[in-house]
Amino acid sequence: MSSIKSFSVELEAPPDAAFTCGEVVSGHVVLELRRETKVFSIKVQGRGVATVHWLENRGLNAVYNDYTSKLTYFRKRQYLIRDNGEATTLPAGRHEFPFSFQLPEETLVTSFEGKHGSIRYWVKVKLHRPWAPVRKTKKEFTVIEPIDINTPTFLAPQAGTKDKMARAWYRNFGQVSVTAKIDRKGYTPGEVIPVFAEFDNSTSRSIVPKAFITQTQTFIARGTMKQKRSVVATLCGDIVGARSRETWHGRAIKIPPVGPSILQCRIIKVEYMLKVCVDVPGTSKLCLELPLVIGTIPLHPFGSRTSSISSHYSLNLDWMRMAIPEQPEPPPDYSSVVTQEEAEQQNNAVSCQPAEDLSGILERPLMAFVQEFRFRPPPVYSEVDPNPQPVNMRPRCMTC
Known part of the structure; x- marks a missing residue:
C-alpha cells in the first residue's frame, strides 16, 4: 500500500472565483501520509498557456498535417521542500504547505475552452521521493481580462x-x-x-x-x-x-x-x-x-x-x-x-488566405467567469421639455 493517502492543491478562494492581472494566487498543498515517508522535494508551478491544435487531411494518401501553436503568458515556480541532496523525513499524518505567487501586471487573456484550442491557468505540484515515481497534482483557476464598456x-x-x-x-x-x-x-x-x-x-x-x-x-x-x-x-x-x-x-x-x-x-x-x-x-x-x-x-x-x-x-x-x-x-x-x-x-x-504576421508566436464548458448584468442604459437627457404646459394653464401673478 502506498504511503500517500491523499495529495491535492487547495486555493484560498471560492470555487467560482476569478483572478485578473496583478492579483495574488495563494493556497496550500495538502499531503496526507499513512506512515513516515522520506521526501526529496515538493515543487509548485503556476502557469498560463494558450494552445491551438487541429489536424487536416490533405490528399488521398491519408496524410495529416498537424497545426499546433502555443503561447505562454506566465510561468512561476516555488519550492515548498527544496532538494538539498538529502531526503526530508515527514511523519505520518496531515501536512499543509502554504504557497503564494503574484500574477503578472501585464494583461492576461480570459480563460477559454474551444474546439481547436484553449487558454488555461493552473497550479501544478510535483512530489519527488526516493525510489518512487513522481506524484503530481493540478488545480486550474479562472482568469478574466477586464473589458470596460464605459469607454x-x-x-x-x-x-x-x-x-x-x-x-x-x-x-x-x-x-x-x-x-x-x-x-x-x-x-x-x-x-x-x-x-x-x-x-x-x-x-x-x-x-x-x-x-x-x-x-x-x-x-x-x-x-x-x-x-x-x-x-x-x-x-x-x-x-x-x-x-x-x-x-x-x-x-x-x-x-x-x-x-x-x-x-x-x-x-x-x-x-x-x-x-x-x-x-x-x-x-x-x-x-x-x-x-x-x-x-x-x-x-x-x-x-x-x-x-x-x-x-x-x-x-x-x-x-x-x-x-x-x-x-x-x-x-x-x-x-x-x-x-x-x-x-x-x-x-x-x-x-x-494566410493569416497576418503571427509566426512569432465549446466542446468543454466555458471556464470564463461572467456575471449576468441587467443594467439598462439611462434615459437620454434633453434640454427641451417634452411636455410643455400651455400658456393659458400657467399660474398668473396675483398682483396682475
Whole structure:
C-alpha cells in the first residue's frame, strides 16, 4: 500500500472565483501520509498557456498535417521542500504547505475552452521521493481580462444600410433594403439590445426580417486560420408584405450568458456580431452586420455616456424605448444566417488566405467567469421639455 493517502492543491478562494492581472494566487498543498515517508522535494508551478491544435487531411494518401501553436503568458515556480541532496523525513499524518505567487501586471487573456484550442491557468505540484515515481497534482483557476464598456469606443453607436436586388434566374423581383442601428458597441451578458431597423420591401414577394447574435472563434497556427461560428441568440420579426415597409422601434434581443470577447490573444480570438437579415423567397439572404464587444464591466447607471452620444439622440425619444422582450427561441444553425455566397467567400478566405504576421508566436464548458448584468442604459437627457404646459394653464401673478 502506498504511503500517500491523499495529495491535492487547495486555493484560498471560492470555487467560482476569478483572478485578473496583478492579483495574488495563494493556497496550500495538502499531503496526507499513512506512515513516515522520506521526501526529496515538493515543487509548485503556476502557469498560463494558450494552445491551438487541429489536424487536416490533405490528399488521398491519408496524410495529416498537424497545426499546433502555443503561447505562454506566465510561468512561476516555488519550492515548498527544496532538494538539498538529502531526503526530508515527514511523519505520518496531515501536512499543509502554504504557497503564494503574484500574477503578472501585464494583461492576461480570459480563460477559454474551444474546439481547436484553449487558454488555461493552473497550479501544478510535483512530489519527488526516493525510489518512487513522481506524484503530481493540478488545480486550474479562472482568469478574466477586464473589458470596460464605459469607454468612448464601446459607447459609440453602430449603424449601417444594405440593399440587394432580388433575382430568380433571369427575372428581377425588385429591391430589398435594410437599415439598422444600435445605441452602442459594448454590452455585457444579460443585457438587452434594442434594435432599431427599417425594412423596405419593393419586391412582389413577402420577406421575413430576423436578427441574430453570432459568435466566431478563430484559431491560428502556422499562418493558417480555423474558425467555428455559432448563433447564440435570435429574434424573428413579422412578415413584411410585398411593396411595403416595416420598422422596428427598439425590438429587444437579449445577450445570453456567453463568455467575453477575446481580442488580445495572437492565436485565439472570440468575436461577436449582430446580424440583421432578411429572408427573400427564391433568392439568397440579405444580411447587415454590426460589430459587438461583450465586456465584463457593465454600463455605469449614471454619468457614463458621452455628451456627443446624448446630444446626437436627444431629440429621438424612440431610440431608447425598449420593447418587451419576446419569448426566447432556440438559436438556428449558423448556415441559416449567412448567405451561400458569404459562406463560400468566408471558407475560401479561411482556407486560402494566410493569416497576418503571427509566426512569432465549446466542446468543454466555458471556464470564463461572467456575471449576468441587467443594467439598462439611462434615459437620454434633453434640454427641451417634452411636455410643455400651455400658456393659458400657467399660474398668473396675483398682483396682475
